[in-house]
Amino acid sequence: MHVLNAIHAEIEQKGFISVADYMERCITHYYATRDPFGTQGDFTTAPEISQIFGELIGAWFYENWWGGEAILYEIGAGRGTLMKDILRATRKTDWHEKREVHIVENSPILTQIQHDNLKDFSIQWHKTFEAMPPKPLLLVANELFDALPIQQYVGEIERSIILKEGKLQFSPEGEVTRENSPASLALLDKILTHIKHYGGVALIIDYGYLSEQHKDTLQALKNHQCVDPLAEPGEADLTAHVDFLSLKQCTEKAGLQAVITTQGEFLRRLGAELRAVNLCKNANAEQIKTIISGVERLIHPEQMGSLFKVLAIGRFQQPPAGF
Secondary structure (H helix, E strand, O other), X not given: OOHHHHHHHHHHHHOOEEHHHHHHHHHHHHHHOOOOEOOOOOEOOHHHHOHHHHHHHHHHHHHOOOOOOEEEEEEOOOOOHHHHHHHHHOOXXXXXXXXXXXXXXXXXXXXXXXXXXXXXXXXXXXXXXXXXOOOOEEEEEEOOHHHOOOEEEEXXXXXXXXXXXXXXXXXXXXXXXXXXXXXXXXXXXXXXXXXXXHOEEEEEEEEEEOOOOOOOOOEEEEOOEEEOOOOOOOOOEEEOOEXXXXXHHHHXXXXXXXXXXXXXXXXXXXXXXXXXXXXXXOOOHHHHHHHHHHHHHHHOHHHHHOOEEEEEEEOOOOOOXXX
């Protein structure tokens, strides 16, 4: 059954569908049926913009690596570009002897692309985040939490979606006053539980906010343009801004440390600009232009630099590099 028909059927049976259930249905269909990344897709993520992003994250994990066996783990790996850059940047270290690499991906199309792009590395794939061996976890999640379902409230009433004259419509009408994401906190809890028992660190990178006042952040992207979230269910990228304050509070409640900065500051402190200069030394004019514009897009406050946040989780003796 097409996702739109399935949504209509649920509304006709129950009278409504929650925003969270609507998002889950749409997102599942969306990622299962396409490669949404890049100029030919609906949006572009940081690893596709510049190799420097993945290289610096690889360096960050290596710096926070204490030796011994560990699991390098990515949830929602896109085309596999970030993992490929992490592994390439650390290839000459002892990482390749002392860590397993796991990827969680439930899209068959993206799983195949990842297999092709990561064929030179030994990797295990999973469809869900599942119980792992009792080893330290080195986890990265880039633009994952924004795709997890949210609940929205108008006053104290949970917002839902109804059918009116054959068209999808939000109900009740009015300004959204609050959002939360039980799905995000449930996934975070699994990550925290593993790190608490077996050690490790996690990097969560996404666009989001740190304030307690957050209203309607539900959005849809198609062909790099904002569209109506209800217009084409399952045919546009449906996301919401990540509540980093809640993630931080839950982490600290679990007894782990949580440090947050902006993506721009994180990459700048790790040496993104210096890395760009070094790459430019062996590049032609067109490549230099691409390198510089890519780094600018990642770190500039008016582009991705401020809106995107980086949350590091673990047990740190001192603030880790980049924070």
